[in-house]
Amino acid sequence: xxxEFVVTPYGVTGDVDYDQLIEKFGTKRIDRTLLDRIGTYGPxxxxxxxxxxxxxxxxxxxxxxYDKGNRFTLYTGRGPSGxxxxxxxxxxxxxxxxxxxxxVKLWFQLTDxxxxxxxxNLTLEETKKWGMENALDIIALGFDPKLTNLFLDxxxxxxxxxxxxxxxxxxxxxxxxxxxxxxxSNNIGSIFFTSIQTVPCFLExxxxxxxVPCLIPCGIDQDPHFRITRDIAEGLGYYKxxxxxxxxxxxxxxxxxxxxxxxxxxxxxxxxxxxxVKRKIMSAFTGGRVSVDEQRKLGGxxxxxxxxxxxxxxxxxxxxxxxxxxxxxxxxxxxCGECKGILFEKVWKFLENHQAKREAAKEIVDxxxxxx
Amino acid sequence: xxxEFVVTPYGVTGDVDYDQLIEKFGTKRIDRTLLDRIGTYGPxxxxxxxxxxxxxxxxxxxxxxYDKGNRFTLYTGRGPSGxxxxxxxxxxxxxxxxxxxxxVKLWFQLTDxxxxxxxxNLTLEETKKWGMENALDIIALGFDPKLTNLFLDxxxxxxxxxxxxxxxxxxxxxxxxxxxxxxxSNNIGSIFFTSIQTVPCFLExxxxxxxVPCLIPCGIDQDPHFRITRDIAEGLGYYKxxxxxxxxxxxxxxxxxxxxxxxxxxxxxxxxxxxxVKRKIMSAFTGGRVSVDEQRKLGGxxxxxxxxxxxxxxxxxxxxxxxxxxxxxxxxxxxCGECKGILFEKVWKFLENHQAKREAAKEIVDxxxxxx
Numbered sequence: 092x093x094x095e096f097v098v099t100p101y102g103v104t105g106d107v108d109y110d111q112l113i114e115k116f117g118t119k120r121i122d123r124t125l126l127d128r129i130g131t132y133g134p135x136x137x138x139x140x141x142x143x144x145x146x147x148x149x150x151x152x153x154x155x156x157y158d159k160g161n162r163f164t165l166y167t168g169r170g171p172s173g174x175x176x177x178x179x180x181x182x183x184x185x186x187x188x189x190x191x192x193x194x195v196k197l198w199f200q201l202t203d204x205x206x207x208x209x210x211x212n213l214t215l216e217e218t219k220k221w222g223m224e225n226a227l228d229i230i231a232l233g234f235d236p237k238l239t240n241l242f243l244d245x246x247x248x249x250x251x252x253x254x255x256x257x258x259x260x261x262x263x264x265x266x267x268x269x270x271x272x273x274x275x276s277n278n279i280g281s282i283f284f285t286s287i288q289t290v291p292c293f294l295e296x297x298x299x300x301x302x303v304p305c306l307i308p309c310g311i312d313q314d315p316h317f318r319i320t321r322d323i324a325e326g327l328g329y330y331k332x333x334x335x336x337x338x339x340x341x342x343x344x345x346x347x348x349x350x351x352x353x354x355x356x357x358x359x360x361x362x363x364x365x366x367x368v369k370r371k372i373m374s375a376f377t378g379g380r381v382s383v384d385e386q387r388k389l390g391g392x393x394x395x396x397x398x399x400x401x402x403x404x405x406x407x408x409x410x411x412x413x414x415x416x417x418x419x420x421x422x423x424x425x426x427c428g429e430c431k432g433i434l435f436e437k438v439w440k441f442l443e444n445h446q447a448k449r450e451a452a453k454e455i456v457d458x459x460x461x462x463x
Numbered sequence: 464x465x466x467e468f469v470v471t472p473y474g475v476t477g478d479v480d481y482d483q484l485i486e487k488f489g490t491k492r493i494d495r496t497l498l499d500r501i502g503t504y505g506p507x508x509x510x511x512x513x514x515x516x517x518x519x520x521x522x523x524x525x526x527x528x529y530d531k532g533n534r535f536t537l538y539t540g541r542g543p544s545g546x547x548x549x550x551x552x553x554x555x556x557x558x559x560x561x562x563x564x565x566x567v568k569l570w571f572q573l574t575d576x577x578x579x580x581x582x583x584n585l586t587l588e589e590t591k592k593w594g595m596e597n598a599l600d601i602i603a604l605g606f607d608p609k610l611t612n613l614f615l616d617x618x619x620x621x622x623x624x625x626x627x628x629x630x631x632x633x634x635x636x637x638x639x640x641x642x643x644x645x646x647x648s649n650n651i652g653s654i655f656f657t658s659i660q661t662v663p664c665f666l667e668x669x670x671x672x673x674x675v676p677c678l679i680p681c682g683i684d685q686d687p688h689f690r691i692t693r694d695i696a697e698g699l700g701y702y703k704x705x706x707x708x709x710x711x712x713x714x715x716x717x718x719x720x721x722x723x724x725x726x727x728x729x730x731x732x733x734x735x736x737x738x739x740v741k742r743k744i745m746s747a748f749t750g751g752r753v754s755v756d757e758q759r760k761l762g763g764x765x766x767x768x769x770x771x772x773x774x775x776x777x778x779x780x781x782x783x784x785x786x787x788x789x790x791x792x793x794x795x796x797x798x799c800g801e802c803k804g805i806l807f808e809k810v811w812k813f814l815e816n817h818q819a820k821r822e823a824a825k826e827i828v829d830x831x832x833x834x835x
């Protein structure tokens with residue numbers, strides 16, 4: 092795990108060493124003290140307890156301000172390039188947890204412009220269509236419509252553009268090259284885009300006409316955008332946004348980040364039917380041995396098992412039960428087939444419910460959207 | 464005049480050789496045949512007869528389409544960074560002439576975003592304010608409100624943005640570097656901006672839902688933007704815009720292009736009072752001799768005289784009268800003081816009238832603006 096790796100919003104290569112990434116990016120680890128402090132506001136989410144959300148910038152400051160009565164706003168987003176998979180839901184359900192315990196407003200950005208600019212095979216109509224589709228999955232998670240503003244960039248651009256050009260004036264191409272690894276062959280929309288991604292950090296401040304702190308729960312691959320934002324925020328008259336970073340959810344193939352486009356067989360989409368979900372989970376990469384006999388004798392390796400990781404990241408919030416599963420695997424008491432079966436039951440129960448809420452979301456989608 | 468010179472929308476350096484510029488840019492000269500053809504639609508404007516509008520791209524095609532009943536649309540614009548001077552009015556009054564003889568719609572863009580992005584000392588509020596101020600001068604020229612759509616970029620961005628990102632996706636930074644001479648120190652808003660300047664070429668097509676030809680009357684320094692537009696137009700499903708290019712109006716100091724910001728004493732603003740106008744014209748650079756005696760004997764040099772150029776570009780549409788003035792100067796019959804006095808009378812008469820219309824424009828400005 093000490094090899095070369097690169098993490099940007101536009102590509103992750105190599106085996107990511109998340110500890111090293113904290114040093115590389117200059118973020119801070121979420122330590123025991125901070126976890127305990129979060130525990131004073133509500134239950135500590137299992138993604139925090141298990142180091143899934145493991146890094147931050149200025150989270151203490153956000154809580155200090157909150158304690159003083161200066162409520163923060165949340166900002167997260169989605170690049171709508173295709174259907175939603177379970178890996179996408181992870182940080183969003185965490186955002187909902189934050190909304191629930193702190194009772195704060197969430198700005199949820201759908202970057203239809205970005206995905207069009209970065210994907211050769213997508214039209215702007217398609218990314219916009221995906222944005223509206225993806226919104227159903229977001230709403231299905233149960234966000235409070237009174238505290239949630241969803242928007243498509245192309246539909247909210249009149250509000251965002253003045254702040255985007257103010258941001259853009261403070262960012263030169265040298266910075267973009269250094270932060271995202273771009274070169275002269277990048278299109279000028281992709282070069283400009285980080286200005287658009289910057290704006291939602293300030294939308295609550297703009298709306299309220301005063302400086303409002305902003306907390307961004309996101310995958311750590313998105314951090315580079317907000318490093319730029321933090322550099323320019325004060326010059327624009329706003330607070331630097333704070334961040335809380337998640338590791339990237341592994342796919343059923345065991346790789347570091349789920350992929351929407353290529354690996355459809357190792358990725359569970361929210362609209363998959365029961366048979367498909369079963370097939371995908373049953374062919375997942377595990378930490379099992381070459382034979383049943385050997386596994387009964389030597390036990391499996393949950394540390395590298397994608398089925399175990401799904402339980403840990405998302406489907407088994409109870410620490411005791413998770414520990415039990417870990418030990419059953421290690422001791423050879425449970426075999427991969429049975430373990431996959433258990434995960435499948437949980438995933439399908441979740442998805443059946445999610446799909447019903449997703450349908451119901453069609454009736455209330457307008458309560459969530461803000462448009463120019 | 465064979466030295467080095469560079470002409471881009473963001474700077475003109477060196478002595479511009481307008482003949483060489485045609486070759487450099489790959490445009491076509493407006494020749495006798497084309498002038499005669501324009502004469503079949505209406506009077507040939509003195510700026511055409513005198514080679515002020517002297518170059519074009521695809522103007523024959525625009526007329527061919529017009530003859531077939533496929534009416535074109537006009538597009539021109541203004542970067543609102545300060546008050547309007549006489550040099551600005553020149554291409555706009557030519558645009559009005561085109562609107563009058565062809566009875567076509569004009570899209571008039573006020574690039575408040577651009578001027579903010581390119582001028583360190585201007586805020587977006589200021590460029591927007593200048594845009595609304597400048598609009599009064601534009602309207603004062605007498606454009607037909609039924610055939611004219613004026614807009615500020617920041618107020619029309621929701622309409623323009625989808626087309627801007629479609630354009631941006633087809634333009635990489637290498638192109639921007641080559642065309643505008645930019646480098647890594649340019650801010651990412653300025654790099655993106657040409658996408659916004661591209662859109663109005665297609666606004667009529669977007670509005671009508673079919674391909675509409677577009678003709679852009681502009682200073683030849685603006686051509687680089689539209690070379691890019693022409694390269695990508697067909698890929699976006701539109702016609703390449705056609706252009707008709709003006710030379711850059713010299714200032715009263717005799718330099719190649721009027722400047723708004725620095726040389727306020729050699730530039731006549733539309734809001735200048737009588738005394739100021741008189742002072743500026745009376746101190747203008749002329750082609751006069753060192754002494755009255757010498758000038759009476761040897762005559763002046765109207766070819767290099769800014770006062771004569773003002774007459775030629777704008778204030779003396781009658782060719783015979785202009786010729787008479789030229790000869791009176793050459794033969795020493797008229798001296799600079801008298802000549803300046805004649806120009807002053809004309810300029811002030813024009814400005815007095817313009818200022819009244821500019822005031823009246825405040826009442827009808829809303830008839831011209833389109834907003835999201």
